[in-house]
Amino acid sequence: MDKKPEKMVPEVRFKGFTDDWEQRKLSSIAHQTFGGGTPSKSNKQFWNGDFPWIQSSDLAEDTIRGVHPNKFITQNALLISAAKKIPKNSIAIVSRVGVGKVALIPFNYSTSQDFLSLSGLKINSQFATYSIHKIMKKTASQLQGTSIKGITKKDILNKTIIFPISEKEQVHISSLLKYVDYIISLQQRKLEQLKQLKKAMLQQLFVDKNSKQPNLRFKNFNSDWxxxxxxxxxxxxxxxxxxxxxxxxxxxxxxxxxxxxxxxxxxxxxxxxxxxxxxxxxxxxxxxxxxxxxxxxxxxxxxxxxxxxxxxxxxxxxxxxxxxxxxxxxxxxxxxxxxxxxxxxxxxxxxxxxxxxxxxxxxxxxxxxPSDNEEQLKIAKIINLFNHLITLRQDNLTQLTTLKKYLLQKLFI
Known part of the structure; x- marks a missing residue:
């Protein structure tokens, strides 16, 4: 008797979903694809406009959000240069320098030639972006240690994506990961705030050569340093x-x-x-x-x-x-x-x-x-406390990042 083929499903699944997953080429999940282009830097009519032009460095690592355009082009650039207008809610995939970065862009944009963008998605856009992010991170790790600096747009479109037929299941998976991303982002902001606060405390608690007393001081310490x-x-x-x-x-x-x-x-x-x-x-x-x-x-x-x-x-x-x-x-x-x-x-x-x-x-x-050893000790203790809090926050962030990697492995195929 022939052995019944195993169903194509992930290791971890939301309750109530039992259907097999579907496999397709990336080229088949988007109605339209876009390359990118760089308007001539010498033509001043193309630059300092109001339309976002995205480079690989504008995308954050290990997240599908956090895109911060640093350069903007004009409508003239979109009309007569190699730059293209790409509709919002498209997926931007880095194909050369910075392979592994992927983002879901919530606004109209254009990119350098180091990108391939997928528009008019036929499956849930967030699910597709997380899945492609996983695919491209694996691709980036395979390219490490080689002389190959990127991947062709044709090879990207030929890659396989596996997804649930049920859009509801796609939404469940992407919503969970979106929430984890939100918590990670929150932890990153809190960590950065702690670091900035520590930096400010260091400036206020210590003095330089031209001063005799710090701006911020513990009670009962009045003598000059x-x-x-x-x-x-x-x-x-x-x-x-x-x-x-x-x-x-x-x-x-x-x-x-x-x-x-x-x-x-x-x-x-x-x-x-x-x-x-x-x-x-x-x-x-x-x-x-x-x-x-x-x-x-x-x-x-x-x-x-x-x-x-x-x-x-x-x-x-x-x-x-x-x-x-x-x-x-x-x-x-x-x-x-x-x-x-x-x-x-x-x-x-x-x-x-x-x-x-x-x-x-x-x-x-x-x-x-300070000539008083006790004042030295008090200053040291408060900065040590900041260091302890920063370490705890960093540990929390590491654990959350590990959790996200686990979910990407177990919730996707």
Whole structure:
């Protein structure tokens, strides 16, 4: 007896739906498809109009919403250039730079040539967008590590989409994911608000060289803050990893602090090289003189993630001796120390991506700090609380993102 073929249905399903799902090419679910085009940049009659012209960078990662056009074209551009007017509620699919991004656009728009748009959809538009998003994310992962920079519009249209025949089931699935997206967006906004509030607190709770008191202060603390040189509140670390006490090579990320270099850069460091590295223990600080966007004077970070590790001698390392360590860590999260680095950096300060400042000049940099240790502790505690809340919010966001990935796997075929 021939075996009865299994029904084509997802692993997780809403109650009451039992019908088989249908399989079609993407080309068959839209009444119309659109490519894109870029109006001539030299023709001023085409630009600074009021019609949205979308690029890949205008679409957010891992969501079908959050499209923010940054450029606008004129009606002339739509009439006589390669740009096309695409009706609202169409699906914009990135085909080249940024493959994997997909969005349901709620307004009339045009795109660069890096897009394919599907209009006049024959199935629920939200369901179709989520399904195509899943398809294109898989495509993007397959392209990683290859020299191929995109996918042709023909290949996109030949891809298969599997969907429930019942539009009601399509709506149920897409509505659940839309709600999850809403909660994720809400968490992202709250996380960003916390980060901005922390940034504002750091500016108000600390003072720079030209001030003696902060703008925001705890009750019962009234005395002026004092200028101190870094060399008087810390000790330089020169200990070497001579006995290979640690095989964990560290690097300093302005965003993530002291992190494992092999994971961060995805490359190994020879153990012979590590023998001459600086040996750092948990709680030690290091200065990365390399500048980057948003960090014009490098980054100073504390080793928190590991018990010990080793660091290139290109960095300057030190240990706090006469100041609260948390207070100092938060101080270096502000820009209050930039002026001192600028003052001490030699002429022609930028050399091969590094600031030209000697260790001696670095340790002669001045900080303005409370003389009362209790005030240092209180400031450190409130910023630590902000960090804790930010971590909790980030964990919630990670869990929600994981939930969304699970739903995309189980609710779709």
């Amino acid at each position: 004092k200028q101190r040189k870094l060399k008087n509140i810390s000790k330089r670390i020169l200990r070497k990893n001579s006995d290979l006490q640690s095989l964990l090579p560290l690097t300093i990320s302005a965003q993530d602090g002291l992190v494992d270099q092999t994971l961060y850069f995805n490359k190994q460091v020879a153990s012979k090289q590590l023998k001459n590295y600086l040996l750092l223990y948990n709680g030690d600080f290091a200065y990365n003189k390399s500048y980057s966007v948003g960090y014009p004077y490098g980054a100073i970070k504390r080793l928190d993630k590991y018990k010990q590790g080793v660091l290139s001698t290109l960095y300057i390392a030190f240990k706090p001796t006469n100041i609260n360590s948390d207070f100092l860590q938060h101080y270096y999260d502000t820009d209050k120390w930039y002026r001192e680095i600028y003052r001490n950096a030699a002429e022609g300060a930028r050399n091969h991506g590094l600031l030209n400042i000697s260790a001696n000049d670095f340790f002669n940099s001045k900080l303005v700090t």
